[in-house]
Amino acid sequence: MLKTFIKRTAYTVAAGAALYSSVASAHLQMVYTPDLLRDRGGQITLKMPFTHPAENGHVMTVEKPEQFFVVKKGKRTELLDSVKPAKWTSNENTGESYEADVKLRGLGDYVFVYQMAPYFEKSEDLYIQQITKSIVNVGSLPTDWNEDLGLKAEIVPLTKPYAIYAGGTFTGVVKSEGKPVPFAEIEVEYVNYEPDMQKNAFAKEGKINVPADAFITMTIFADANGTFTFGIPAAGQWGFAALGVGPDKEHKGKELSQDAVIWVQAHPVK
Template sequence: MKHLKTMLAAAAIAGAAALPAEAHFQLIYTPNANLEKPGEIPILLLFWHPFENGHAMDMAKPNQFFVVTKDNKRTDLIDKLTPVTFKGKENSAAAWQTKFPVRALGDYIFVLDPAPYWEPTENHFIHQITKAYVNLGEAPTNWDQPVGLPTEIVPLNKPTAIVAGSTFSGRVLTDGKPAADTEIEVEYLAAEPDLATLTPKKPTVSPPPGGTLVVHTDSNGVFTFGIPKAGYWGFSAVDAGPNKKFKDKDQEEDAVIWIHANDLK
């Protein structure tokens, strides 16, 4: 019986390895990236496969969660987080939720430093340091400024004012320096979360053939991607971070950014 169980486990692992690869993506989600008037916004932190509306991973309490506003002012939000359960299409997973009062005009850069996630199928930790943007009143302030993370993507286009059919460019930094020839995985939020039920809404698209969308940075750490559809797009600079080990295990440290594209009307 022990040998049978071992054979079945090996077959399951082999079968999983044969499936198309899906990109893990840390998500900072709020329903509206462009606010016309002050108000309190809901925020969901979720580790997911959003393009596929697929498997969700349990999130431990993050190391850090904060917001950066003009003049590089940081507000710590870690103690404002509430643990919740997100009920995805394939499974349920631990996530985090909060609300934040947006009052002053300008840009709000939300920054998440999650606890590293152990991925047994890849035999390493995944640590995705993530940024997302909200703007109040169409007033640009600090969207194009780095916030001093070990690795991050600095947008070269205003991340809350991208037009579907145009392009988005970003610069990957590692310890403040451009990260040349870095692989960028591209993701789309196909099924936006319903924050009342903590379930995914109906997907608006299916993943494209050919697997994960990928581009590379140039010698200056810059990449460009054509935005084919309105909605939330995520970009992950794979293994761009300087911290290659965690708890004596290999670690993939990624820089993730989410931007919002709009249709012209």
């Protein structure tokens, strides 16, 4: 895990000038819908680009996901057949992506899990595979949000990920197949450029101005029990990626970083 962190950090510094406008840039698999807390159910669309949301960065082309399912009231429903190809546009490029239309039926938590196909990052000479959770709640009725699903790489929330005030905190436990991962390194990014659901693109202008490049991708560490807490300063969606915590370490003869990702949403205090 430390080897992967060092390698990926070295890549970020070395390749930043060539590929991106900032010194630090996290890879993050999005499973995005504008509102993670909804009054009613109905049809929603989930946009799933693999990109750099904090800086409106490069959209990476990935093969069709290996898994996509939802857990509600303990029941798992497969959704892979609902995934369809789409384009996604950033300030860097227009890249291949995926999306899915899903119907929410009834109150409670809908825990979406998206396991992307391994992506070869040539500049790092390794594969990246992220297992992403995004939890949509209907009617403020909590059901499954804090369940451990036993995924290969997973962040289990200890805070409702859809019911956080801006200025509050988010706490989670990094796990691999149900076991905590001590001292996991976690990259944190803010969705600073609002996704346009109709245009399949990020907004041209960011919502906040970062004081320095170090704030684009922030790095924190879990404690000895795999637990971390992060203070959330601004309303919107935030992504947390625990690097290299999964058990699979190799793919096609190359190193594999199997990451756990979770998305949370903070709401303004009015």
